[in-house]
Amino acid sequence: MSDIIGEPGRADAVTPAEGAAGAIRARNEAHILTAAEGVFAAHGYRGGSLQAIADAAELPRSNLLYYFGSKRGLYVALLERTMARWNALLDEITVEDDPATVLTRFIHAKLALVRRHPQASRLFASEILQGAPLLQAYLRGPLREWVDTRAAIFERWRSEGRLDVRVEPRALIFLIWSATQHYADYEAQVLALTGREQLSDADDRRIADFLCHMILSGCGLQTPGT
Amino acid sequence: MSDIIGEPGRADAVTPAEGAAGAIRARNEAHILTAAEGVFAAHGYRGGSLQAIADAAELPRSNLLYYFGSKRGLYVALLERTMARWNALLDEITVEDDPATVLTRFIHAKLALVRRHPQASRLFASEILQGAPLLQAYLRGPLREWVDTRAAIFERWRSEGRLDVRVEPRALIFLIWSATQHYADYEAQVLALTGREQLSDADDRRIADFLCHMILSGCGLQTPGT
């Protein structure tokens, strides 16, 4: 019920230096979080059991409780870590920037992030599927603010004729998100339908180029020279 | 493990006429499946409990077992019903058709489907998030065939200059799927970010228009007159 995640002042404890006090804690917590990420991403919060996470982390179940207090505590810590990483990538743009360049960079960054941390993307997806009980504050707070800022800039660009009038700023952001996250969340489907074992770097590049082309031309923009 | 779903010959029992033998079964099964859809969509297969479904259906837990034998049996039946409905919408197209019209219709149909059955879309998403253990046969069989057919047609269009050369047929299909399903799977996020309680018909129309514009212009096509 307490949707605390994403509110300000939640700075993660600074990772203690190697050998210093609390170093063991930092190492083990990270280890457990990684295991939890895989389990919760695949089976959701309710479906993921502490035992399964403990097995993946090769630790006794009680050890997870020792560090995180409860299942919910572990899940919250995991979401916080994920959103913190996410936020680190929400780069700044201004009205002065070139729309085509901004969008291209945005798509590439998001695609790279999602392809590098597919588990994190799936975890996020499963939380949203539940109705985002713990992420309401994050969605309605910092993330919404971020979206509003970008949307305002897109709006400006549009009124200045630098973006096609038919572009809905927020819908554009959703489109980029959905198109990129699809390759993490629906990876199993993509692989099954393309007959691949996994996506190659070449695949990643073709996907990125295709998405950039589609989005840019929908915005009435030319692909900027590399 | 047995990924049977989606293979041919799985015709659902024809719903018996009102009052005929098995009518009770048909009615109750449908009732239970609807309840199960909501629970599994939100919490996944492992996370969804028979008790929760029973509560939603206002039936004793044993009754679900009576009709479906096991939790897995219920889940499989639910996935089968979902995929059957899905398949009913995979309409036919030919090379002779007009690309712009086909794509427009495709987007509208998919968006309407997904907005009308958001639970089904989320159920599907959660199954894929797990790695699609039960849908492998469906994905690699009938769905892949469907995708290959469309992709071949897009390819033809492209070689005839009726589609931009930069369009990757399969990636185009994925783009349409992801962009539309986003409004079901990530509904909680969309609502939180737009500050809405729910999406209106007007929202639906604006979304559809925007997506059609983006996709069509990325394909080098004009929006067809209505």
Added chain:
DNA sequence: GCATTTCCTGAACAATTGGTCAGGAAATTG
């Protein structure tokens, strides 16, 4: 070295899980 904090875990906890089954009610059939 000793004292203190941190780390760790096996055993036990009540609650919930999916599943079985006997026994009976309700409906359909002849």
Added chain:
DNA sequence: CAATTTCCTGACCAATTGTTCAGGAAATGC
């Protein structure tokens, strides 16, 4: 009507769930 099939469920089962806790090992501080 009686016979038969379908429908239904409460009680019980073993297994698993998240959590508590006592007691001790390991690391750290001095």
